[in-house]
Amino acid sequence: MTEHSDAPVVCDHRGCVKPGRERLFTGATQVTFIRTALALAVALYAAHERSLPLLLVALATYWVGDIADGVLARRTDSETRIGAVLDIASDRLCAGAIYIGLAWLDPTMVIPIGIYLFQFAVVDTFLSLAFLAWPLTSPNYFYLVDATIWRWNWSKLGKAVNSSLFAILLVVTGSVPAAVAVAVCLSAVKVWSLLRLVRLGMPVPSGCAVTAASAQARRPLEQDVAP
Ligand SMILES: [Zn+2]
Numbered sequence: 658m659t660e661h662s663d664a665p666v667v668c669d670h671r672g673c674v675k676p677g678r679e680r681l682f683t684g685a686t687q688v689t690f691i692r693t694a695l696a697l698a699v700a701l702y703a704a705h706e707r708s709l710p711l712l713l714v715a716l717a718t719y720w721v722g723d724i725a726d727g728v729l730a731r732r733t734d735s736e737t738r739i740g741a742v743l744d745i746a747s748d749r750l751c752a753g754a755i756y757i758g759l760a761w762l763d764p765t766m767v768i769p770i771g772i773y774l775f776q777f778a779v780v781d782t783f784l785s786l787a788f789l790a791w792p793l794t795s796p797n798y799f800y801l802v803d804a805t806i807w808r809w810n811w812s813k814l815g816k817a818v819n820s821s822l823f824a825i826l827l828v829v830t831g832s833v834p835a836a837v838a839v840a841v842c843l844s845a846v847k848v849w850s851l852l853r854l855v856r857l858g859m860p861v862p863s864g865c866a867v868t869a870a871s872a873q874a875r876r877p878l879e880q881d882v883a884p
Contacts, residue, residue: 696754
């Protein structure tokens, strides 16, 4: 018998952490960096030219790129927590640049865009990063923790409603009351999810950070020492 009492828990859930896999540069994170730089550059150029069509090109770059990095990560079996956090941060920059651009081109939309950006960049950022408190690879697998929060936020429908439908609504309808109503509904879903998450209780790491950091630094030398 070679089993250790402190051996890591082994499971076959696709969404649970695979520590050996974590690294900064994967094909998917490179796509994330490139699609973000490209979408930002096009959004800034759209602002420079005061051009709605260019801003829509930036929006399309953001969406296509956001789908592409996710698909690539899954197809190449290289989903990482690092990649998930980079993806979440990149989405906030892209949405911020594009929606501020939309507000600048159509100032009647400042209120719905303000409500949307607050929920997306503050409430939704907190929700999206919450997966880090559990041994999960990304929010896409949050159903392993809570199916209800996952369904409203990271199922295919949940993600589509939160990102694409709002921008389409702004541009296609041009209706301020409709945009305000949708932004308020999205915010209500996010706040409700946040309250449910807090009630659920997020795990907090225990122990001493200094001890953990020095143990981490010594690990390569001590990994062969029996417990
Ligand atoms: Zn598992």
